[in-house]
Amino acid sequence: MHATEQPHAPTGATPQAKRAGLASFVGTTIEWYDFFIYGTASALVFGKLFFPDVSPAAGVLASFATFWVGFLARPLGGIVFGHFGDRLGRKGTLVTTLLLMGGATFLVGVLPTHAQIGVAAPILLALLRAVQGIAVGGEWGGAVLMASENAPKGRGSLFAMLVQQGSPAGSILATLVFLAVGGLDDQAFLSWGWRLPFLFSGLLVVVALVIRLKVEESDEFERIKEEGAVAKLPVVEVVRTAWRIVLLGIGASIMGISAAYFTNTFVLSWTTNELHIDRQTMLYVLLGVSVVQFLWQPAAALLSERVGETRFMVCSLLANVLLAVPMFLLIGTERPVLAFLGIALATIAGSGYYAVLAGFLAAAFPSRVRYTGISLAYQLCSTLIGGTTPMAAQALLTWGSGSIWPVVAFYVFLLLVTAGCVAALARFTARRVAGVSQGEPLPV
Structure with missing residues (x-):
């Protein structure tokens, strides 16, 4: 469903749609x-x-730099797995990304530290983070399409x-x-306790794999195959016909990606250090x-169907500016308690937009x-904005000699840019859909 269209009357979800959603x-x-x-x-x-030879602040920055490596690799994962997915x-693409992510995460859990193998430790950490980035780069788009393309009409x-x-649930x-x-x-936490969350991932991947293997292929993709309309080089066609x-x-994705890393990574570092x-x-x-976000997002998605997706997303982002x-x-x-209140209020506003973002983007292409x-x-967007968020915020905090106001200005700036791009993409997509319905070439 296009972001500016009124939804069709909802129909009952088929067993395939429910399995795909789950x-x-x-x-x-x-x-x-x-x-x-x-x-975390x-x-x-x-x-x-992994960076014990520098000051604590520099160590956090270096740690956030390896965090960013995963975001640098995400477009590569999107291109590679997007190609095979299209x-x-x-x-099959989603099964592969799941195994790749789980394997890399498990290996982080058994990785020697700088004290054990020296400079090789942070290098291996960065490489495993890159593998994580490649996997999640291919996962998100495929999961969105598996759910939305099998959904009842209008939903x-x-x-x-x-x-x-999955974002608040994973959090x-x-x-x-x-x-x-x-x-x-x-002493126990730093020596072995921190490894347990990474090792636990191996068990979780097995559970997810069993569920994912039971899902059939997307109905819409099967239709594209039957019509012989499968793209030969999807990335080339996207760049040529849909670069705008x-x-x-x-x-439009900026705050959808960066907001979580403001709270789960930068704010965690800022408040504890x-x-x-x-x-x-x-x-x-x-x-x-995260519980607040998990509970609010379904209600936000339903509300957006009533008031219009674009209007709801922009209003949510502007409310976040005020908060x-x-x-x-x-x-x-x-x-x-006050910290929770502040973050929760901003999360309610921001996650309303985030809940609708996936379907909004899928309808655009x-x-x-x-x-x-x-x-x-x-x-x-993850590479350019999301992955740099904790590092940029920490750098602004350091530059401001501990003052949070440069970080606040950065946060508001990202919100305003996101709102403007959401509105512009909705207008552009409306023109594209109208042109295609009249038999015109896809606008560039």
Whole structure:
């Protein structure tokens, strides 16, 4: 369903649609769990264990730099797996990305530290992070399409929201596991406790794999195959015919990607290092925020069907602008309850937009190159904006001699750019759909 169209009357979900939605949710939850535990470990552990020869602040920056490596690799994963997803199908591609992510995460859990193998340790850490990035770069787009393309008519965005639920669900799971090991004393936590969340990923991947193997191929992809309309070189066709959609999609995805890393990574580092809030306490705060997001997103997706997706997304982003200053002021009080309140309010506004983002982007691209198109837009945004968020925010905090206001300005700027690109992409997609319906070439 296009972002500016009124939804069709909902129809009952078929067993295939339910299986596809469940498989997309579970698989994406595991993928994001793997990605989030790395972000949490970047804030709490990696600077000390893999970059011990620099100051604590520099160690955090270096740790966040390896965190960014995963984002640098995500467009490559989007291109590679988008190609095979558009050429061969969604299901096999998603099985591969799941195994790749789980394997890389498990290996991080057994990786020697700098004290054991020297400079090879951070190099291997960065390489495994790159593999994670390649895997998640191919996972998100395929999961969105598996859910939305099998959805009942008029409910594509609602079913795509199940993929977006993987982000808070993965965050909840990652935080619970780190809370379990975070109760250890510092010596035990730094020596072996931090490894357990990574090793636990191996078991989760087996569960997700069993569910994902039971899902049939996307109905819409099967139709494209039957019509002989499969793209030969999807990435070339996307660049040639839909480059404006890609650029606007990058801008429209900015806060959808960076918001989680403001809270789960930068804020966690800022509050535990500069503000000296207890590590376990902040993990509980972030756990509560993730629960709020998980509960609100389905309601937000349903509400957007009533008021219009584009209007709902833009209003959610602008509400987040108004809440930005109160959020950081409440966190700065160093009182956990107030910090939770500030982050939760901003999360309610921002996650409403995030819940609708997947279906909104999927509707913008033609079906024959949709996997490559949404993967390229979303993952390029991850590289350019999402992965740099914790590092940029930490650098601004350091530049401002501990003042949070440069970070607040950065946060508001990203929100405004995102809102503008969402509105522009909705208008452009409306013109594209109108042109295609009249037999005109795809606009560039």
